[in-house]
Amino acid sequence: MALGWYLAVSVLIFCIGAGGVLVRRNPLVVLLCLELMLNAGNLALVTFARMHGSEAGQIFALIVMVVAACEVTVGLGLIVAISRRNLPVDVDELHELNG
């Protein structure tokens, strides 16, 4: 397969994720859509690594996975803290910081 096809899949997944972040209101699902976007970036990085025949892109993809894992841990911690306080788990309702 030509490598352009992989990039096309990556573009589609990224856009689906971006649309999901904007549309969904449950913070859990927003985090899942962020995962989609990060994974699309990973796919593009690995494709470029294949294109150039060097492993730097794969290293980058692994670091992106580390960052995604950190983001998930902190995000899920926030969601657990929100539900502990019996606040609504909904990004539209949580607008205390919105002036």
Add this chain to the structure above:
Amino acid sequence: MSAVLFFIAAICAIIGAIGVVTLRNPLYAVLALVCHLISLAALFLLLRAEFVAAAQVVVYAGAVMVLYVFVVAYVGGGDEVAAGSSLRILGPMFAVALAIELFIAMLGTGLSGIKGHGAAYKLGFGDPEHIGKLFLTDYLFAFEVASLLLLVAAIGAIVLARRRRGLEEEGRDLTELLATPRPSYTGTIAEGAGVRRVREQLEQVHGGATELLTPEEKA
């Protein structure tokens, strides 16, 4: 053969992604993401990134998704109510515009490798030995920073989600918390943002009986 595998994996990945965005129940969304991640690992294998594919399945589809399932079970993923906000229409429009823009950028690119099948395959490209060697030589700094970041995230998650005393009496919802009398002008965010809004909410709950008093008035 590789073309057939590519199309199967790509279609599964895109269906999984659409499932994550459209499914109402968060638990099903998580399961759709697992399907998406496993098909993505197949794509990585087709791109000769064996170690990344293995890490994707073990770390992502294994560990991170289990964390998600636990939190969905803890929070109780109820179906969300349909939103009436303008983002409901603007979000998909933005996504389509972004897709068109990225496709134009990709088709108009001068990258010659985009139509090729990649560089010549070297023996051992992307296997754990090479990746590990690179991590401990050329990319040592990134490796160390990543480990530090993981530590910070772990501590941060514990601090955020730990049980604090006195904050969780039974069955208090948002309106009750807002209506709880508290000393006025104690510097809450809501007061800083607009005392009037707080007062309106208090009056709604107490039927106009509550008034925000300054300390002098109280005395």
